[in-house]
Amino acid sequence: MDWEPKLETLKGDSKVMRAPTNLGVHVDGKTAVVIDTGLGDDKARALCHILEREDLMPVAIVNTHCHADHCGGNAFISRRTKSEIYAPPLEVCFIEDSELHIRTLFSQAVPPADPSMRLLRAERCRVDRRVTLDETSIAGHNFHVMDLRGHSIGQIGLLSDDKVLYAGDAVFNRSVLEKHPVPFYVDPDETRRSIDRVLSSKAETVVLGHGEPLTMAETRAHASNFRDCIDQTDMQILDLLDQPKTTEEVISTICTQRGLDETLVQLLLAETTIKGHLSSLARKKQLKFWQESHKTYWSR
Ligand SMILES: [Zn+2]
Numbered sequence: 001m002d003w004e005p006k007l008e009t010l011k012g013d014s015k016v017m018r019a020p021t022n023l024g025v026h027v028d029g030k031t032a033v034v035i036d037t038g039l040g041d042d043k044a045r046a047l048c049h050i051l052e053r054e055d056l057m058p059v060a061i062v063n064t065h066c067h068a069d070h071c072g073g074n075a076f077i078s079r080r081t082k083s084e085i086y087a088p089p090l091e092v093c094f095i096e097d098s099e100l101h102i103r104t105l106f107s108q109a110v111p112p113a114d115p116s117m118r119l120l121r122a123e124r125c126r127v128d129r130r131v132t133l134d135e136t137s138i139a140g141h142n143f144h145v146m147d148l149r150g151h152s153i154g155q156i157g158l159l160s161d162d163k164v165l166y167a168g169d170a171v172f173n174r175s176v177l178e179k180h181p182v183p184f185y186v187d188p189d190e191t192r193r194s195i196d197r198v199l200s201s202k203a204e205t206v207v208l209g210h211g212e213p214l215t216m217a218e219t220r221a222h223a224s225n226f227r228d229c230i231d232q233t234d235m236q237i238l239d240l241l242d243q244p245k246t247t248e249e250v251i252s253t254i255c256t257q258r259g260l261d262e263t264l265v266q267l268l269l270a271e272t273t274i275k276g277h278l279s280s281l282a283r284k285k286q287l288k289f290w291q292e293s294h295k296t297y298w299s300r
Pocket residue numbers: 065067070151169
């Protein structure tokens with residue numbers, strides 16, 4: 001499918017450049033704030049062309065979270081436009097150095113070289129400012145900053161005065177879930193709470209990190225489907241653990257049942273999601289765990 005870069009107006013000053021990872025743009029007079037920058041330089045370069053053509057000056061880049069497909073174009077845009085980079089405090093070190101984030105997926109050791117890991121790599125950049133939840137404006141542009149943690153440790157969303165919410169990966173739509181049958185998040189409970197915050201926000205249009213911009217009614221339908229997927233993972237784990245199993249056995253069974261791709265990156269990401277569920281269920285006393293022969297076992 002041919003991809004043609006264009007800047008679509010969603011409402012008022014709130015726009016988006018649709019791409020595999022959507023790039024949000026908020027305009028105020030002649031200045032623009034860019035929300036997330038895509039993987040690699042390509043989409044960032046295309047957006048810079050459009051903004052130059054429309055005589056808009058990017059003054060800030062805001063990252064919703066640290067994943068390379070959301071911050072990979074930071075270095076390119078900030079070099080080309082001198083715009084400052086803003087990010088939530090807990091995401092900063094991973095945005096500045098994606099190798100650090102990759103190491104979190106491998107117990108902070110350096111993972112072995114594998115081509116699939118390129119999806120997690122972003123060019124190094126420097127974050128100039130931290131965005132906190134009480135912020136009401138970024139580089140002079142009005143936003144309400146929302147706490148959307150759960151997919152990552154400190155993810156935020158930005159709600160514009162036009163009632164457009166740039167929600168990062170707080171919700172995955174149906175087609176993303178078809179492609180990623182074990183969707184990534186670090187904490188299933190925080191993820192559920194963030195879904196609720198999206199649905200109870202004043203947003204009328206929701207720009208997810210991936211997929212078409214949605215009305216609130218459409219968001220509600222996709223969010224309900226995503227929540228079912230999270231709940232099903234809990235149920236699948238509890239079903240499985242009527243007999244004790246090791247962490248690796250649980251991960252292998254769920255990934256096999258869901259038909260996950262056999263690449264290192266997919267496995268590392270799914271491991272995080274499933275470990276998040278195991279830990280959450282243990283904290284809620286629905287599972288117990290113990291160590292034996294240097295393996296962690298889980299059981300109901
Ligand atoms: Zn993400």
